[in-house]
Amino acid sequence: MADAPDIVDLTITNVAHGGVFVARHEGRVVFVPDTLPGETVRARLVDTRKKSFWRAETLEVLDASPDRVDHVWSSSSIERDPRDRAGGAEFGHIALERQRRLKADVLSDALVRFGGLDADSPLTRVAVEPTPSDEGGDGLRWRTRVSLHVDEEGRVGPYAARSHRVIPVDDLPLATTEIADAAPLHDRLQGATTVDVVASTDGVLVAVDGAASTGALHERVGDRMFSLEPLGFWQVHREAAELLSAAVASAVDADRFDATAPNLDLYGGVGLFAATLADRFGTGIRVTTVEAESSATDHAAENLVDIVGARAVTDRVDRFVRAIGREGDLARYRDATVVLDPPRSGAGTALVGELAALQPAQIVYVACDPVALARDTKALRSSGYELASVRAFDLFPHTHHVEAVAAFSRSGDRRS
Structure with missing residues (x-):
């Protein structure tokens, strides 16, 4: 275990509601993302204010579950600093069948x-x-609607997990191909705050700050x-x-x-x-x-x-x-x-x-x-x-x- 008092090694026991997992440290429940039951991880305690439970962020996997896979979205991978992991694919490191059993x-x-x-x-x-x-697939390319955010520098991306910090990304693997191709991930939208990309029977719509240049859509x-x-x-x-x-x-x-x-x-x-x-x-x-x-x-x-x-x-x-x-x-x-x-x-x-x-x-x-x-x-x-x-x-x-x-x-x- 590292010397820093907020760095702890945790053994994950089960899944909790909300996309996090459960460990115990000194008798207290600790909620930890980016892991799964049966694993031992090195984690940083990030919220210890409550008496009933604490929160931590996974830094390193010490003993991996056989159900751990390479993350489907590199922008959310365990290899990235927790503050730089894109939100929206919190089970992407888990084999699909195990994801469904956890749910x-x-x-x-x-x-x-x-x-x-x-x-x-x-x-x-x-x-x-x-x-x-x-069924039997990879669980990708299903989103027909994506909401992205724009930071003060005009960069477009999702928020970091459990944060309102924009993370620039190169791809959107959960989005349909049409959505992924239309998303302005590499544009600079200075002064904007949100980007919505919507696919319907009529085609793909990109709306910046809620401005849609069309009438009704059809499904x-x-x-x-x-x-x-x-x-x-x-x-x-x-x-x-x-x-x-x-x-x-x-x-x-x-x-x-x-x-x-x-x-x-x-x-x-x-x-x-x-x-x-x-x-x-x-x-x-x-x-x-x-x-x-x-x-x-x-x-x-x-x-x-x-x-x-x-x-x-x-x-x-x-x-x-x-x-x-x-x-x-x-x-x-x-x-x-x-x-x-x-x-x-x-x-x-x-x-x-x-x-x-x-x-x-x-x-x-x-x-x-x-x-x-x-x-x-x-x-x-x-x-x-x-x-x-x-x-x-x-x-x-x-x-x-x-x-x-x-x-x-x-x-x-x-x-x-």
Whole structure:
């Protein structure tokens, strides 16, 4: 061990939520990035202010795991100084199959610790599925949207990991070829602060400081074309929209679905999952998509124009659901199907309680954060819903992120 008091040798025991790993030093938990379970690393303690845990940065691998590989992005490699490692590929040093097992471990642990599920339940043993084109592949070239930053010297790049310091890079291996070719990595953009590069059905758009020189963009999912704002939300992985649409359609129990009920697509964006319901159950269904961003609901209204009973509402989801609860006529929602795709922070206990009070027949939850899903799972279970199924997808290879689709039904509600 080096003489410096902040340099320590750590043995990594397991993975934690957020793309870091767990070690112990003098009885205290230490969170460490750029490593993986089973390794021994030399690390620098960088945050020792909290009593419950410390943070460290990996300097050197002393005993490597057999699952360690050369980093897919040299700009994030362990060979670089920790302060100069580009963020956005924090699992890029781990073999893909092990990445997926680690993500499954995080999801399983969250469902047990925060969701209250039994550790022996098959619902907590979820495999993280690769996307069709990534199966057996290298997990590269999937990002159709990249946000970069510009430093005071005009240099373009991602932020350093856990920092707001711009790191100039020569390549973007997680981006599609079109995105990588269009990104102005070697330009000097003096006075700018951000660069967004977006690929869609229409081609590639480069927007500096949010300035887009085009109208709506278009994305095709199956036989449908969706319009959206140039920098509006859309799934990042090139296969994500189609894969999640299929997963949501599969998660909906057809025996519980009522086409005439007031079905809901909450945090609906431009109407992807409302369209999913219509494509499975027919364009005569009733469905309301709710989104706080008015430009998104404008596009949703256009995207869902062929669905007779569809409407797009601009409102905060919590306010919309609360207003339903004040209407008094809640019985009509007992046959409804609700799809919700909340932000990374989740729906939250208050909204879950108000939604459960409507007693919809089933709820399909699209989650991009395991802990948020688990907390909302606990709230749903305490409000009379059972977790019926959960699937997880590796829509962010070489990062710690994972997407899940969970289905809930009313406890004791059995339909033939």
